[in-house]
Amino acid sequence: MVNPILLIAVPLGLGFIIPLLGLIWEKPTRYVPAAAMVFNLAASLLLLPKVLQRPWVVETAGLPPPFSIHLVAGPLGVGLSLLIALVGLLVAIYAIGYVREGPVAKYHSLYLFLLTGATGMVLTADLFNLFVFFEILCISSYALVAYHGDRAGTESSAKYLIQGAIGSSLVLIGIGFVYGLFGTLSMADIARNIDSVSPMKLFLPMAFLITGFGVEAAVLPLNAWLPDAHSSAPSSISAILSGIAIKAGLYAVARVLFTIYGADTIALLVLVIGILTLLVGEMSAFSQNNIKRLLAYSSIGQIGLIVFALGLASALGVQGALFLVVSHALAKSLLFLSVGYMIYRTGSMEISSLYGMGRRMPVSALCFTIGAFSLVGLPPFIGFPAKFTVIMAALERADPLFTALVGVVLVGTVVEGAYFFRIVQGLHFRPPPESATPARADQEEAPVSALVPICLLAALIVAVGVYPSVLTHYLGPAARDLLDKAAYIHHVLGP
Amino acid sequence: MSFLADYVHYIGCFALVLIGLYIVLVKTNLVKVIIGINLIDTGVNLFLVSVGYIRMGTAPIFSEDGAAGKQMVDPVPQALVLTAIVIGVSVVALGLSVAIRLYEHYGTLDLRKIRELKW
Numbered sequence: 001m002v003n004p005i006l007l008i009a010v011p012l013g014l015g016f017i018i019p020l021l022g023l024i025w026e027k028p029t030r031y032v033p034a035a036a037m038v039f040n041l042a043a044s045l046l047l048l049p050k051v052l053q054r055p056w057v058v059e060t061a062g063l064p065p066p067f068s069i070h071l072v073a074g075p076l077g078v079g080l081s082l083l084i085a086l087v088g089l090l091v092a093i094y095a096i097g098y099v100r101e102g103p104v105a106k107y108h109s110l111y112l113f114l115l116t117g118a119t120g121m122v123l124t125a126d127l128f129n130l131f132v133f134f135e136i137l138c139i140s141s142y143a144l145v146a147y148h149g150d151r152a153g154t155e156s157s158a159k160y161l162i163q164g165a166i167g168s169s170l171v172l173i174g175i176g177f178v179y180g181l182f183g184t185l186s187m188a189d190i191a192r193n194i195d196s197v198s199p200m201k202l203f204l205p206m207a208f209l210i211t212g213f214g215v216e217a218a219v220l221p222l223n224a225w226l227p228d229a230h231s232s233a234p235s236s237i238s239a240i241l242s243g244i245a246i247k248a249g250l251y252a253v254a255r256v257l258f259t260i261y262g263a264d265t266i267a268l269l270v271l272v273i274g275i276l277t278l279l280v281g282e283m284s285a286f287s288q289n290n291i292k293r294l295l296a297y298s299s300i301g302q303i304g305l306i307v308f309a310l311g312l313a314s315a316l317g318v319q320g321a322l323f324l325v326v327s328h329a330l331a332k333s334l335l336f337l338s339v340g341y342m343i344y345r346t347g348s349m350e351i352s353s354l355y356g357m358g359r360r361m362p363v364s365a366l367c368f369t370i371g372a373f374s375l376v377g378l379p380p381f382i383g384f385p386a387k388f389t390v391i392m393a394a395l396e397r398a399d400p401l402f403t404a405l406v407g408v409v410l411v412g413t414v415v416e417g418a419y420f421f422r423i424v425q426g427l428h429f430r431p432p433p434e435s436a437t438p439a440r441a442d443q444e445e446a447p448v449s450a451l452v453p454i455c456l457l458a459a460l461i462v463a464v465g466v467y468p469s470v471l472t473h474y475l476g477p478a479a480r481d482l483l484d485k486a487a488y489i490h491h492v493l494g495p
Numbered sequence: 496m497s498f499l500a501d502y503v504h505y506i507g508c509f510a511l512v513l514i515g516l517y518i519v520l521v522k523t524n525l526v527k528v529i530i531g532i533n534l535i536d537t538g539v540n541l542f543l544v545s546v547g548y549i550r551m552g553t554a555p556i557f558s559e560d561g562a563a564g565k566q567m568v569d570p571v572p573q574a575l576v577l578t579a580i581v582i583g584v585s586v587v588a589l590g591l592s593v594a595i596r597l598y599e600h601y602g603t604l605d606l607r608k609i610r611e612l613k614w
Contacts, residue, residue: 180546
């Protein structure tokens with residue numbers, strides 16, 4: 001059986017080998033991330049049936065928890081690492097052909113570190129270790145945003161770095177408070193002893209931790225960096241930032257809220273923040289003319305919806321949130337990837353310059369349409385069962401307030417539909433702008449290395465949309481992993 | 496007076512964090528902002544060490560005092576601080592290299608003039 005620690009060790013090790021390999025022979029370095037992610041994908045798939053029966057607690061220093069740093073491979077951790085490996089693999093395949101200029105070996109090295117950080121975050125059971133992996137993720141994404149070294153890229157990287165660094169410092173202060181209160185960093189041990197400390201003392205560390213992780217999770221007042229960073233990065237990096245990096249931040253927030261604290265007390269606040277993030281994200285996306293900025297704002301909107309679902313704090317609500325995480329990771333990476341070569345061919349990110357691309361790049365445009373429809377929540381795509389679960393969970397509360405909030409969520413969806421349908425209509429039915437370069441039939445469509453991941457993502461979106469039970473089968477245990485504090489403590493620390 | 500003596504290190508480290516935060520919020524020069532981030536890091540590290548500090552405790556290593564059963568300070572926060580220092584240094588290094596690249600593009604480090612991207 002594969003030890004879950006290899007899910008972190010293999011990409012990290014290969015990430016450090018890439019620069020050395022690059023010194024000798026640069027060409028093969030671009031295949032290394034894909035190879036590492038194939039390993040992670042296979043290992044997560046092997047682990048999943050086993051951890052569904054019982055989470056696997058890995059001791060790293062030969063001491064049982066709560067001593068030393070340990071990993072907990074539960075249904076949620078392995079499920080998310082599976083998602084990270086899947087999206088990471090497809091984006092890595094895309095990047096083989098897409099990333100040609102600049103320090104290519106460094107790109108692939110940093111890309112692997114980013115995925116290592118995300119995988120480590122979802123597997124670790126130690127609060128400080130969570131912070132370390134969080135920093136690995138953040139630092140590599142600061143660098144990758146500035147990969148092209150152009151004006152927009154460096155400027156947004158600087159913004160992202162300043163905000164992210166302050167967020168990390170807040171997390172560290174929170175960890176200091178928690179350690180001062182409990183004398184331990186194991187999340188299960190903290191959760192076990194949480195009732196021994198007065199709620200007044202718990203408020204401050206919780207505020208610091210959630211604000212700090214919230215910067216990466218891009219919830220409402222903390223997301224000024226996101227539209228710039230996601231729109232100025234190379235398209236493959238935008239895909240992984242939108243698909244994976246935000247989710248890792250959200251995972252950290254959810255872990256702190258549900259597993260350590262038990263979120264009943266501030267669930268309403270989380271709910272309101274989610275709704276506000278959703279509305280602001282969708283409204284800002286509506287008024288954008290730049291396609292990548294539009295997709296970035298749409299990410300903020302979707303994050304708001306996920307936070308809203310988490311704030312419901314019920315089993316079905318968290319299940320819906322996880323469903324949305326999967327659906328948004330697949331659909332948003334598909335959108336960024338398919339739009340990547342359209343931007344490359346037209347040389348412009350303006351939406352109007354993409355008109356008529358449906359004829360020039362039929363496959364990419366079709367896949368973009370699938371991704372857009374899925375995000376809006378049309379059947380038979382994955383977005384439909386995901387949004388449906390969330391709305392079911394909200395209506396389950398049978399409270400006029402929640403019914404009203406569902407109304408607001410649906411308004412957000414309508415706005416989302418409005419801007420996505422506008423783009424899709426432009427792609428397929430409008431004539432190309434007159435300034436467009438004349439079509440050259442031979443090299444219009446994206447190359448095969450890009451089409452394979454795009455088509456696979458589109459196929460996955462349709463397949464899960466038609467058979468949602470494939471996924472819901474795993475989401476139930478994963479949601480319990482997050483919500484059921486007692487079981488988590490029991491699994492990690494023993495009876 | 497004893498309150499001050501007991502908590503002076505906490506007051507000091509949060510003063511450092513606040514000074515750093517003030518610099519990040521107010522200064523317009525990118526290098527100064529990065530110095531502010533570094534000050535926040537320093538304050539946080541000091542805070543972590545003082546969380547584990549025990550008055551009159553010895554170093555948490557195998558030594559004569561330790562073998563004699565004297566009080567030792569908590570070693571875990573010190574290990575955390577070592578990690579946090581490394582992370583802080585790498586963030587600052589990356590920030591400075593971004594600042595160099597920004598200067599090449601804009602010819603200035605004034606954040607008021609570097610604002611092509613907006614909401």
